[in-house]
Amino acid sequence: MLKVDKIIEGGKAVVSLSGRLDTTTAPDFEAAVKESIDSIGELTLDFKGLEYISSAGLRVILSVQKSMKHKGGMKVIHVNEDVMEIFEVTGFSDILTIE
Secondary structure (H helix, E strand, O other): EEEEEEEEEOEEEEEEEEEEOOOHHHHHHHHHHHHOOOHHHHHHHHEEEEEEEOHHHHHHHHHHHHHHOOOOEEEEEOOHHHHHHHHHHHHHHHHEEEE
């Protein structure tokens, strides 16, 4: 299960995830982000509560990052050790801005 919380203020959005971002939940995450991507210039993904991410979740993150690259940018914050290890193994740690 995945919980997605979104806060949009002044052209900036913070999307907080908690739970599992996998094949089942990736479409929900994608829909939540894509519906507001046109109205924002900066996106922060807060992974404080994210326990697991699958390749389906990585695909959505890559797609969102490509969309945001032309708008102002995207960063990922509060990444736990397990998710960070997946980012490192897949090379995502090199292409994402992680704080």
